[in-house]
Amino acid sequence: MNSPAARSRFSFFILLVLAFVLAQPVFAATPAAAPHKRVLFVLSEYGYWGEELVAPLQALDAAGYRSDFATPKGTKPLALPPSMDPSYVDPPLGKTVTTPEMAKKTKDLEASDRLNKPINLSNWLPMKPYLSSPTYLNDLFAYNDALDKVATEISGYDALVIVGGSGPILDVANNKRVQDLVRMFIKQDKPILGICYGVAALAFTRDEVTEKSILYGKRVTGHPIVHDYNDGHGYLRVDGGFPGAPYPLEYVLKDAVGPEGQFIGNVGKRYSVIVDFPVITARTTFDSALAGEKLIEVVAKGLRRYGW
Template sequence: MPSALFVVSEEGYWGEECVEPLTTLDEAGFDITVATPSGSPPVVDERSIDPDTVGEETAERVREVHENDERLNDPVPIATVDAADYDAVVLPGGHGTEWDVNQDRHARKLVADAVSGDEGKALILCHAVGILGFTHTEEGKYVVSERDVTGFPNEWEEEIVDENDRMPDGRKLPYWVEDEVKAAGGNWDAELDSDTSVTVDGDLITGRGPESSRAAAETLLEELGIEAPAK
């Protein structure tokens, strides 16, 4: 049975970016483990379960999984897991990742280990792609250096934060994903003219945002040689 480790934010994950890959991999027969920085249950970004923001159907689906999935309700601490034990490491996005997952040394090691060997893949979505701006190989090189990558673009961030980089809830955004990934040597292209954006470079798969979540999960299955479940 294939296995996947989901690394989910306690500061606010974007619902669809977790639920779409989670259910897609579930339907494909994966054994799934959920981890958070401290081992406490992840927190969903309220905007991602707001019907006025994401629509009634998505809001209801995300809320149902968030509240009732046993793995999300009883995660393990990131420090206790090893990427080598899983076929894939999945990092859903959401602004909250900037305050915990992306800054967590154990999460960074999971990503570095997942993309460094001959086995295993890393799927990283949206704001979680920012972790690549802080993750190094054992040789000290940025993992994302010279890799093709997509993620949450500056153009979209400009529509969310104010002139002082404050979020609608008042928190100050510590960095912008696109800027950090570019500074780390990544070849950035968020494909803003496309409805979805998923990029594969070796064992690293990145997705731009919520609308790319399903496509990103299916791409992960394809890269692992596993047939995607019927829609």
């Protein structure tokens, strides 16, 4: 390499390499395609609040997520009439809570065929056998085998949303199949969003080992007692209703989180959404849009804490 001839040959080689490199076409790095995201919504058959479905759903639609819908017995869910009535005044708040825009969006969704064929939870998930069954042990084997099968199907979802309204009080809040579904998402480390009375389904779901609520030790929000009706809860497909709130969700949640957790009502604040992964909770109707945004941040950006 010290001789002039060697240095000349080396220089010539370097020039050839540079010429080859510079002659190649330049390609911009192609970004990896975003993985397809899929979310499961659980709705009551006794009436959901329009905005509590529409607002998070439109956020997920805009983000390109696929959404599936499920009800306890596979009947098409229906929106509560007040959630489509811009003139309806919420008694505890003393103001209208449904905008004309949201009323129209809810009516448009109702008129579409999107909710026509929801997943039937009673067909999809097994019912835990009674201890009094004469074949209890074999029934329990079959029950757990069936749950394992559903768990493999759940692996195709990225999140679970439990929509609120008065209806969930009747057929979702203490639904054993919904509780199994919640536990599956938790075991797979996937987020669960509960809105308004949909949060009750999380409070009533117990850890199978500790038998504590899955909300134990968590920071959560939910329908505060000052927002509860004194009278006149409405339901679809059932006559009458409860004289006032059937249970004070605030007290249920305070008991569920235990001394190491916290119920955060944010009374007097415009919005209340809490993320304490894997749980996301939204207080009521007008928190639904923010809840949808935070759910996307949890799924797509790894958000683990918000609002506390």
